Amino acid sequence: MADLSCTTAGIKSPNPFWLASAPPTNTGYQVANAFEAGWGGAVWKTLTDGQPIVNTWSRYGALDYNGVKMMGFNNIELITDRPLDVNLREIYEVKKRFPNNAIIVSLMVEATREAWHDIVKKSQDAGADGLELNFGCPHGMSERGMGSAVGQVPEYTRQITEWVQEVASVPVLVKLTPNVADVRYPARAALEGGADGVSLINTINSIIGLDLDTLAPRPTVAGWSSHGGYCGPAVKPIALNMVSQIATDPQTAHLPISGIGGVSNWKDAVEFIALGASSVQVCTAVMHYGFRIIEDLCDGVSNFLDERGMTLDELRGASVERIHEWKELDLNYVINARIDQDKCIGCGLCYTACEDGAHQAIFSERRADGRTYVEVKPDACVGCNLCSLVCPVDGCIEMVEIPNDFERCSWEDVTSGNGTLAPRPVHD
Numbered sequence: 326m327a328d329l330s331c332t333t334a335g336i337k338s339p340n341p342f343w344l345a346s347a348p349p350t351n352t353g354y355q356v357a358n359a360f361e362a363g364w365g366g367a368v369w370k371t372l373t374d375g376q377p378i379v380n381t382w383s384r385y386g387a388l389d390y391n392g393v394k395m396m397g398f399n400n401i402e403l404i405t406d407r408p409l410d411v412n413l414r415e416i417y418e419v420k421k422r423f424p425n426n427a428i429i430v431s432l433m434v435e436a437t438r439e440a441w442h443d444i445v446k447k448s449q450d451a452g453a454d455g456l457e458l459n460f461g462c463p464h465g466m467s468e469r470g471m472g473s474a475v476g477q478v479p480e481y482t483r484q485i486t487e488w489v490q491e492v493a494s495v496p497v498l499v500k501l502t503p504n505v506a507d508v509r510y511p512a513r514a515a516l517e518g519g520a521d522g523v524s525l526i527n528t529i530n531s532i533i534g535l536d537l538d539t540l541a542p543r544p545t546v547a548g549w550s551s552h553g554g555y556c557g558p559a560v561k562p563i564a565l566n567m568v569s570q571i572a573t574d575p576q577t578a579h580l581p582i583s584g585i586g587g588v589s590n591w592k593d594a595v596e597f598i599a600l601g602a603s604s605v606q607v608c609t610a611v612m613h614y615g616f617r618i619i620e621d622l623c624d625g626v627s628n629f630l631d632e633r634g635m636t637l638d639e640l641r642g643a644s645v646e647r648i649h650e651w652k653e654l655d656l657n658y659v660i661n662a663r664i665d666q667d668k669c670i671g672c673g674l675c676y677t678a679c680e681d682g683a684h685q686a687i688f689s690e691r692r693a694d695g696r697t698y699v700e701v702k703p704d705a706c707v708g709c710n711l712c713s714l715v716c717p718v719d720g721c722i723e724m725v726e727i728p729n730d731f732e733r734c735s736w737e738d739v740t741s742g743n744g745t746l747a748p749r750p751v752h753d
């Protein structure tokens with residue numbers, strides 16, 4: 326079994342899997358149960374001081390897609406509504422009981438140096454292994470000048486991180502909001518402010534949908550609603566991109582990352598780690614399936630590493646060097662679709678997709694035996710992948726590299742006059 330112990334920005338945990346700051350980390354009871362189940366760390370549900378927190382009763386909504394429940398999840402919940410002293414006492418008790426697990430305390434207070442100093446000291450006294458500054462919540466608290474209202478302004482992010490670092494004796498992660506045009510700017514600001522690492526993503530601004538009987542937006546609160554935070558499997562591609570942006574930015578490339586957003590299984594976790602995350606946080610999947618998913622996460626990543634003879638350190642960032650700007654990609658890398666006639670069930674989905682939605686490169690014919698025969702026209706296929714993505718039979722449509730005599734040639738090469746493009750199908 327591969328060694329999964331890890332360090333994120335100086336925070337040690339027996340494995341890279343942490344509960345994200347959210348309902349599963351609301352109480353000491355839950356965090357203790359999670360550690361018993363095998364979670365490496367937990368980011369406590371965001372604490373505040375002096376701010377009265379009252380929640381609406383109805384507060385979650387979900388996007389089901391083709392029979393899959395909770396592909397996307399949305400909430401209008403605020404930060405913890407439990408008393409600060411109760412949370413701090415429970416943090417102390419859980420830390421004492423589980424000294425080897427990481428407890429990271431998520432914080433959000435009004436934007437004054439005194440308020441931040443005070444909550445940081447209290448959290449450290451309670452035994453926090455690290456702090457996570459919640460500059461990400463896009464709803465409710467942002468109306469009060471906190472959460473994403475801070476994370477969307479790099480200068481505020483830098484300033485508050487500096488205040489925190491004036492008194493912090495444990496590592497400080499800045500939790501970033503995805504509700505920005507370019508996540509590299511707040512990440513750089515966090516680094517300038519002295520952050521030991523960043524965690525991302527918090528939730529994405531959203532309206533999950535309407536109740537078509539009443540036309541009320543969901544989650545409905547006495548007929549009204551408000552924009553909320555979107556998360557769950559549907560947001561993973563956005564989160565992966567943002568993690569990779571920070572990992573590939575020369576200014577923040579060395580900044581430790583705790584990756585969050587749509588992680589449901591070990592494969593998702595491998596993706597975040599390969600794109601540069603040191604640890605991986607999970608919320609929606611635990612709200613859906615419970616703490617037990619930690620077994621799949623640990624076993625899956627461990628087997629993946631063992632099969633490749635890799636360590637967790639070697640996996641971390643292994644795919645970062647493969648992310649480039651579009652203009653650097655090889656325009657002479659030619660691929661075509663190939664249909665395995667033995668596997669084809671003649672459903673015709675590839676034909677329709679290519680004919681109506683791509684490049685009219687699939688020939689289709691209804692044969693005497695009633696079966697639909699499909700074949701790729703190599704001269705018309707641009708290798709876009711669409712047919713292989715819609716085909717319902719695994720391995721039936723393969724994308725095959727077509728060797729050619731042309732050297733690698735990127736758009737940069739073309740525009741600088743240094744490259745020759747291989748011929749490509751022309752659709753008149």
Ligand SMILES: Cc1cc2nc3c(=O)[nH]c(=O)nc-3n(C[C@H](O)[C@H](O)[C@H](O)COP(=O)(O)O)c2cc1C
Pocket residue numbers: 345346347348370371398399400402403404405431459461462500526527528554556557558560585586587588606607608609610
């Ligand atoms: C109901 C709910 C409450 C949340 N509360 C907090 C919070 O108090 N503090 C925080 O930093 N993030 C909060 N989050 C965001 C999560 O920590 C996480 O960043 C986000 O859900 C993305 O991860 P996921 O796709 O695994 O759910 C909350 C998310 C949900 C769904």
Ligand code: SF4
Pocket residue numbers: 661662678679683684685686687701702705706707708709710711712713
């Ligand atoms: S790869 Fe694209 S262009 Fe080629 S056959 Fe498939 S859908 Fe058509």
Ligand code: SF4
Pocket residue numbers: 664668669670671672673674675676699715716717718721722
């Ligand atoms: S989508 Fe796949 S199974 Fe269906 S006709 Fe095309 S190749 Fe055959």
